[in-house]
Amino acid sequence: MKVGFTVNGEAVSMEVEPRTTLADALREGLGLTGTHLGCEQGVCGACTILLDGRPIRACLMFAVQASGCSVTTVEGMAAEDGTLHPLQRAFCDQHGLQCGFCTPGMLMSALHLLHRETSPTRRRIREELSGNICRCTGYASIVDAVQAAAEEMAAGMDDAAPTEVTGGTT
Amino acid sequence: MTISTLPGDTPEEGGAVGTTVRRKEDGRLVTGHGRYVSDLRLPGMRQVAFLRSPYGHARLRRIDASAARTADGVDGVFTGDSAEIAAVGLRALSALPSYIETEQPVLARAKVRFAGEAVAAVVAGDRYQAEDAIELIDVDYEPLPATVCAWAEPEVPVHDEAPDNVLLQRTFEAGDVPETMAGAYLVLERELVTNRHAGNPMECRAGVALWDYADNRLTFWSGTQVPHLARNMLAELVGLPEGNVRVIAPDVGGGFGTKAVLYPEDVALCLMARAMRGVPLKWVEDRSEHLLAATHARDHRYLMRAGFAEDGRLLALEADVTCNVGAYSVYPWTAGIEPLMAGGLLTGPYRLGHYRCTVRGVATNTSPSGPYRGVARPASVFAMETVLDEAAHELGMDAVDIRRRNLITVGDVPYRMPTRLIDESGRYGECLDKVLDSIGYDGFRAEQARRREAGENPIGVGFACYNELTGLGRAAAAGPRMAFRTGHDACTVRINPDGRVTVLSGVTSQGQGLETTIAQVVADAVGVAYDDVDVRIGDTTESLWGFGAFSSRQAVIGGGAAHRAGEAVRGRVLALAAALFEVEEAKLKLEAGRVHIIGVRDELATLAELARVAYLESNRLPDGFEPGLEATRFYDPIRGAFAAGVQAAIVEVDRATGEMAILRWACVEDTGRVINPQIVHGQVAGAIVQGIGGALYEHLVYDEAGNLTTGTLMDYLMPTSAEIPELDIGHIEVPADNPLGVRGVGEGGTLGPNAVLAGAVADALGVRISRLPITPAVVWEAVQ
Numbered sequence: 029m030k031v032g033f034t035v036n037g038e039a040v041s042m043e044v045e046p047r048t049t050l051a052d053a054l055r056e057g058l059g060l061t062g063t064h065l066g067c068e069q070g071v072c073g074a075c076t077i078l079l080d081g082r083p084i085r086a087c088l089m090f091a092v093q094a095s096g097c098s099v100t101t102v103e104g105m106a107a108e109d110g111t112l113h114p115l116q117r118a119f120c121d122q123h124g125l126q127c128g129f130c131t132p133g134m135l136m137s138a139l140h141l142l143h144r145e146t147s148p149t150r151r152r153i154r155e156e157l158s159g160n161i162c163r164c165t166g167y168a169s170i171v172d173a174v175q176a177a178a179e180e181m182a183a184g185m186d187d188a189a190p191t192e193v194t195g196g197t198t
Numbered sequence: 199m200t201i202s203t204l205p206g207d208t209p210e211e212g213g214a215v216g217t218t219v220r221r222k223e224d225g226r227l228v229t230g231h232g233r234y235v236s237d238l239r240l241p242g243m244r245q246v247a248f249l250r251s252p253y254g255h256a257r258l259r260r261i262d263a264s265a266a267r268t269a270d271g272v273d274g275v276f277t278g279d280s281a282e283i284a285a286v287g288l289r290a291l292s293a294l295p296s297y298i299e300t301e302q303p304v305l306a307r308a309k310v311r312f313a314g315e316a317v318a319a320v321v322a323g324d325r326y327q328a329e330d331a332i333e334l335i336d337v338d339y340e341p342l343p344a345t346v347c348a349w350a351e352p353e354v355p356v357h358d359e360a361p362d363n364v365l366l367q368r369t370f371e372a373g374d375v376p377e378t379m380a381g382a383y384l385v386l387e388r389e390l391v392t393n394r395h396a397g398n399p400m401e402c403r404a405g406v407a408l409w410d411y412a413d414n415r416l417t418f419w420s421g422t423q424v425p426h427l428a429r430n431m432l433a434e435l436v437g438l439p440e441g442n443v444r445v446i447a448p449d450v451g452g453g454f455g456t457k458a459v460l461y462p463e464d465v466a467l468c469l470m471a472r473a474m475r476g477v478p479l480k481w482v483e484d485r486s487e488h489l490l491a492a493t494h495a496r497d498h499r500y501l502m503r504a505g506f507a508e509d510g511r512l513l514a515l516e517a518d519v520t521c522n523v524g525a526y527s528v529y530p531w532t533a534g535i536e537p538l539m540a541g542g543l544l545t546g547p548y549r550l551g552h553y554r555c556t557v558r559g560v561a562t563n564t565s566p567s568g569p570y571r572g573v574a575r576p577a578s579v580f581a582m583e584t585v586l587d588e589a590a591h592e593l594g595m596d597a598v599d600i601r602r603r604n605l606i607t608v609g610d611v612p613y614r615m616p617t618r619l620i621d622e623s624g625r626y627g628e629c630l631d632k633v634l635d636s637i638g639y640d641g642f643r644a645e646q647a648r649r650r651e652a653g654e655n656p657i658g659v660g661f662a663c664y665n666e667l668t669g670l671g672r673a674a675a676a677g678p679r680m681a682f683r684t685g686h687d688a689c690t691v692r693i694n695p696d697g698r699v700t701v702l703s704g705v706t707s708q709g710q711g712l713e714t715t716i717a718q719v720v721a722d723a724v725g726v727a728y729d730d731v732d733v734r735i736g737d738t739t740e741s742l743w744g745f746g747a748f749s750s751r752q753a754v755i756g757g758g759a760a761h762r763a764g765e766a767v768r769g770r771v772l773a774l775a776a777a778l779f780e781v782e783e784a785k786l787k788l789e790a791g792r793v794h795i796i797g798v799r800d801e802l803a804t805l806a807e808l809a810r811v812a813y814l815e816s817n818r819l820p821d822g823f824e825p826g827l828e829a830t831r832f833y834d835p836i837r838g839a840f841a842a843g844v845q846a847a848i849v850e851v852d853r854a855t856g857e858m859a860i861l862r863w864a865c866v867e868d869t870g871r872v873i874n875p876q877i878v879h880g881q882v883a884g885a886i887v888q889g890i891g892g893a894l895y896e897h898l899v900y901d902e903a904g905n906l907t908t909g910t911l912m913d914y915l916m917p918t919s920a921e922i923p924e925l926d927i928g929h930i931e932v933p934a935d936n937p938l939g940v941r942g943v944g945e946g947g948t949l950g951p952n953a954v955l956a957g958a959v960a961d962a963l964g965v966r967i968s969r970l971p972i973t974p975a976v977v978w979e980a981v982q
Contacts, residue, residue: 059239061232062232066400067484106229119228125709127449135228150924154920157918158918161400163397163884164400164880
C-alpha cells in the first residue's frame with residue numbers, strides 16, 4: 029500500500045507492505061541507514077526517531093502508521109550546508125561515541141530532551157537517556173556531551189535563533 | 199565538512215601523540231552516514247534468514263523444506279546435508295596434549311547441540327520473505343537430555359569424542375603446594391561461581407558474501423574483528439587461493455571479542471554464495487539470534503584453597519577451575535581460551551611461589567563460549583580478591599594491608615609469575631595509593647562505623663588489583679598452541695604524489711578509534727600534520743597483515759608497526775632531499791610536512807614538492823633512488839606489556855530491599871604512554887561499565903532442558919545511563935618496552951567490577967558473596 033509522510037522536511041511517498049516497519053521503510057525504502065536496528069524488540073533505543081516531535085522506536089511502528097506524520101532522523105540534524113547541530117558537535121568534542129551504533133538514537137533522545145528543557149541536570153540527562161543503551165562509552169561522556177550542547181544552545185538563544193532542525197519538531 | 203583538531207591541540211606544535219585530536223571516524227558516525235555491514239546495498243542482493251533449533255539437545259531425524267522452497271520470493275534453501283554445506287566443518291585446532299578435537303558443522307547435521315544452533319538457511323528477496331519461509335520448514339527432532347551445567351555429570355555427552363564432556367584439561371604447577379599449605383597459619387577454602395554473560399555489542403553480527411560469477415573470487419563484508427584471520431580461514435575452508443578472498447570490515451558497531459570468532463553462519467553465507475554465484479547474500483542478525491547463538495562467556499566455577507602466613511602473606515594457592523565452554527570448541531580459538539587464561543593469570547599481581555591449578559573446559563548444551571573483553575579474568579580476579587578479603591577478615595587485617603603485603607612491587611620487576619609470565623609493570627602500589635585517595639578511604643572506616651552505630655544503611659568498600667596482559671608478542675602469545683601465533687601486525691605508510699599520507703594499517707576498529715590513533719602515530723613518525731594523514735583499515739586487499747582486535751594488542755602492535763613504517767618513509771624523504779639539495783642527510787629534519795636544515799627556519803622543500811619528484815619527475819630523481827615514497831613494516835613486541843590496575847568502590851546497601859547504590863568509584867591504571875587521552879579514558883570507562891553490568895545485571899540463564907530463558911533485552915539487562923555512577927578514572931604513564939611506550943587499555947577496566955562490588959557488599963553487610971551477579975535478591979537473601 030501507499031504511504032506518505034515527511035522525512036527531515038521533505039515529503040516522501042512510498043509503496044510498503046502493511047507489515048513493513050517504519051525502520052525498514054526508512055532504511056531499505058529511503059536509504060536512510062542512519063537509523064540503526066539494535067534489537068527489534070523496542071528496548072535498546074538505537075532506532076529512536078522523532079515522530080511529530082516525539083521520540084518513538086522505529087522498529088516497533090509500522091510505516092503505514094506514520095502516514096501524514098513528520099519524521100526526523102539523524103540525517104536531518106545537521107544544517108543543509110553540513111554544519112553540525114550543537115549536539116552532534118558536542119558528541120564529537122566530548123567523545124560521546126565510540127562505535128557510533130547507538131549514537132543516532134542517543135542524539136534523537138537528547139534532541140527531544142533539549143527541546144523541552146534548556147538546562148537539564150546530569151541526573152535528568154541520565155534519566156532521559158536511560159531508554160538508549162550504549163555498550164561502549166560508559167555513558168559519562170554522553171552526559172557531558174548533552175550538557176555541553178545544552179549550554180551552547182542556551183547561549184545561542186540569547187543572541188541568535190537556535191540551529192533549526194528540519195521536520196516537525198516541537 | 200572538515201574534521202580538524204580541537205583548539206589548543208594543534209599537532210604541529212608538539213606532535214599529535216599525547217593529544218586529544220578530533221576522531222576521524224566521528225564526522226560520518228554522528229550524521230548517520232556510517233558504513234556498517236547492515237547498511238550495505240548491492241545490486242541484486244538477496245537476504246538470508248536462519249532456522250534455529252528450539253531444542254538444547256536433539257537428534258535431527260528429518261528436515262522437510264519442500265514448502266519453503268516454493269514460497270514467495272525464495273531463491274534457495276540450504277540444510278546441513280546440502281552438498282555445498284556438508285563439505286565443510288569447523289575444527290578448532292590445538293596441540294595441547296589433553297585437547298579433544300571436535301567438529302562444529304556449518305549447519306547442524308545429525309543432531310543439534312544447543313538451542314539456537316542454525317539448522318537451515320533460506321535465501322529470499324527480502325528479510326520478511328526469508329523469515330516467512332523459515333516457518334515453513336518442518337524439522338523432526340528427537341529430544342535428548344541436555345546438560346547446561348559444566349560441573350554436573352552429563353546423561354548424554356555433547357560430543358561422542360568426549361564422554362565426560364571435558365574437551366581440555368591442564369594443570370599449572372610451581373613450587374611445592376602440599377608442603378607449603380601444611381605449614382600455613384591459615385588455610386581458606388572457597389567455592390566461587392560466576393555468571394554467564396556476553397559482549398552483546400549494539401550492532402549484532404552481519405555479513406554480505408559475494409562469489410563472483412565468472413572469476414573464482416569471494417568477497418565477504420563482515421563485522422569481524424579479525425579480517426585477515428577470517429580471510430585465511432575462509433580461503434582454507436572454501437578451498438580458494440588466499441589472494442582470491444577479500445574480507446572487508448567497514449564500520450563495526452562494537453565487538454568486545456564476540457566478533458573475533460569465525461562463526462558457522464559466516465561460513466554458511468560464503469558457501470551459499472558459492473552455490474549462487476554472482477548473487478550478493480546478506481545476513482543481518484537480530485538480537486534474539488544474537489543472545490541465542492553469538493558466543494557467551496564467564497560461566498565458571500573456582501574451587502580455591504589458599505594458605506596464608508600469620509602476617510597475611512599468601513604462601514600457596516591450589517585451585518580447580520571449570521569453565522563452561524558451551525556446545526562447540528569456538529573457532530579458531532578453541533575451548534581453551536577461557537580455562538587457560540583463568541589458570542595462567544589467576545594469581546594476578548600477587549607474589550606467589552607455590553601454585554597448583556587445574557583448569558578444564560567442559561562442553562555443555564549451551565551457546566559456545568568465546569573471547570569476551572577481559573577473557574576469564576573478570577572471573578579469576580573475583581576469585582582471587584575474594585580469597586584475599588576473607589583472609590584479611592580471618593587474620594584481623596585491613597583489606598588494603600593484605601594487598602600491600604602481597605602485591606608485586608617496583609623492586610620485584612621483572613617478576614616471574616608462577617605460570618612463567620613476566621610482569622614488568624609493578625606499579626600496583628602507586629595505583630592503589632591514588633585509588634584510596636580518590637575514594638576518600640581515610641575517612642571511610644569512621645563513617646562506616648558511624649552508620650553502623652546509628653542504624654543507617656550500611657556502606658562497604660571493595661577492591662580489585664589486577665594485571666592486564668596486553669600487546670602479546672610471539673613469546674607470550676595467548677591461546678592453547680593453536681595453528682597460528684599472534685605476535686605481529688603490519689603497516690604500510692604511503693606518501694602520495696600530493697604529499698598527503700595514506701596509511702594502510704592491519705588494525706581493525708569496532709569503536710576504539712584506530713583510524714584516529716594510527717593517524718596520530720604516523721603523523722609524528724613521518725613529520726606531518728594529523729589532518730594530512732588518512733588511515734584505511736579493515737580491508738584485506740589494502741593492508742598487508744594484521745591479526746586484529748583482541749588481547750588489547752592493537753595500540754601496542756599495530757601502533758608499533760605504524761610507527762616503524764612512518765619512520766622508514768621519513769628516512770626515504772630525507773634521503774631524497776639530501777640528494778636533491780646536496781645536504782648531509784643527518785642535518786635534515788622533516789616537520790609539519792616541510793624539510794628543513796636543522797636550525798634553519800626556512801624550508802628546503804615541502805613534502806608535496808618532494809613527493810612530486812618521487813612520483814612524477816623521474817628526470818630529477820637521484821641515481822639509484824627508487825621512485826615512490828612508501829614503506830611497509832611489521833612489528834612484534836616479542837613479549838607482552840603488563841598494565842597494572844586497581845579499582846575500588848564504596849557502595850551503600852538498602853537492607854530492606856537489597857538494592858545497592860554505588861557512591862564512589864575509582865580506577866587507576868598504568869596506561870604506558872598515552873596516544874590519545876580522550877580515547878584512553880573512554881576505553882577504561884566503557885570497560886568498567888561492562889564489568890559493572892556483568893557484576894550486577896547481566897545473566898544468560900538456561901533452564902534444565904537447555905532453553906535460554908533470557909532471550910531478549912527485557913530479560914538480559916544491560917546497564918543504562920540511569921544505573922551507572924560517575925567514575926573517577928586516573929592513570930599513571932610508565933612507558934612500556936615498545937617503540938611507542940604504550941600499554942593496552944581496552945580490557946583492564948572489565949577486570950575489577952566483579953571483585954569490587956562483591957567485596958563492597960560483603961564489607962557492608964558482613965556476608966559472603968560467592969555467586970554472581972549480585973542482584974538485589976542475592977543481597978537481600980544474604981542479609982536475612
